[in-house]
Amino acid sequence: MNAFEYAAPRTLDEALAVLREHGDEARVIAGGTALVTMMRQRLVRPSYLVSLREIPGLDRIEAANGGVRIGALVTHREVETSPLVRERIPVLAETFHRVASVRIRHMATVGGALAHADPNQDPPVTLIALGARVEIRGAGGRRELPVELFFRDYYESSPEPGEVVIAVVVPQFPAASGAAYVKFLPRTAGSAAYKREMAAVMAGRALTQAWDAARASVRGTR
Ligand SMILES: Cc1cc2nc3c(=O)[nH]c(=O)nc-3n(C[C@H](O)[C@H](O)[C@H](O)COP(=O)(O)OP(=O)(O)OC[C@H]3O[C@@H](n4cnc5c(N)ncnc54)[C@H](O)[C@@H]3O)c2cc1C
Numbered sequence: 348m349n350a351f352e353y354a355a356p357r358t359l360d361e362a363l364a365v366l367r368e369h370g371d372e373a374r375v376i377a378g379g380t381a382l383v384t385m386m387r388q389r390l391v392r393p394s395y396l397v398s399l400r401e402i403p404g405l406d407r408i409e410a411a412n413g414g415v416r417i418g419a420l421v422t423h424r425e426v427e428t429s430p431l432v433r434e435r436i437p438v439l440a441e442t443f444h445r446v447a448s449v450r451i452r453h454m455a456t457v458g459g460a461l462a463h464a465d466p467n468q469d470p471p472v473t474l475i476a477l478g479a480r481v482e483i484r485g486a487g488g489r490r491e492l493p494v495e496l497f498f499r500d501y502y503e504s505s506p507e508p509g510e511v512v513i514a515v516v517v518p519q520f521p522a523a524s525g526a527a528y529v530k531f532l533p534r535t536a537g538s539a540a541y542k543r544e545m546a547a548v549m550a551g552r553a554l555t556q557a558w559d560a561a562r563a564s565v566r567g568t569r
Pocket of ligand 1: 454506511
């Protein structure tokens with residue numbers, strides 16, 4: 348692993364300033380579960396690591412317009428066990444429960460998972476089906492993107508150097524809907540070399556649309 352400097356700013360503006368100053372040389376570090384592995388493998392060699400841990404407010408799960416707003420530093424385990432998430436959008440808790448082992452879920456963060464853009468990850472599938480949006484902050488202010496537009500390619504996501512993911516907002520779960528998350532593994536989840544063949548989620552939005560389409564087609568045949 349290369350030598351690096353480490354900064355833990357106490358405000359978002361301070362973090363953005365450090366990231367701006369160091370450009371491509373700097374990386375945000377959240378849980379470190381992906382980044383540290385990539386650094387050990389020398390796939391990336393940042394000379395500056397900027398932790399977001401000291402910035403207040405990024406680790407909160409809040410009620411938002413019937414849905415939930417999940418801060419970038421919230422861990423997978425916190426989403427999985429959150430009473431608010433379980434009450435409002437249980438499929439989200441169910442999906443995060445399926446990620447890796449409990450040790451990884453205690454470290455890995457929602458913002459880190461999204462920014463890392465590993466195509467094998469569980470949460471993006473459910474977040475896309477639920478119509479979630481990602482909040483990003485940079486020097487130019489705040490912008491928001493639907494999760495499906497946030498990913499550019501395998502391991503490539505939208506934040507530019509100097510930008511950070513600050514939250515993901517999941518809208519209210521549609522009434523009269525159900526959802527489930529299904530994960531297929533060719534080997535056991537305990538295997539280090541596992542790979543998911545397919546992940547599927549039927550979220551309320553999809554069910555509602557299917558129901559509307561079915562009703563329309565029944566009306567059409569009468
Ligand atoms: C053993 C193991 C098993 C795993 N199994 C699964 C699994 O079953 N399902 C699954 O979905 N995932 C799995 N993962 C992937 C895991 O979910 C990711 O490693 C994790 O979500 C990354 O989050 P992190 O907070 O640790 O990010 P970090 O490692 O800290 O960062 C990852 C990347 O995101 C950037 N970043 C971090 N936070 C931000 C931010 N707020 N704004 C902008 N950029 C940011 C970093 O600069 C880095 O490039 C597994 C990982 C490991 C190590």
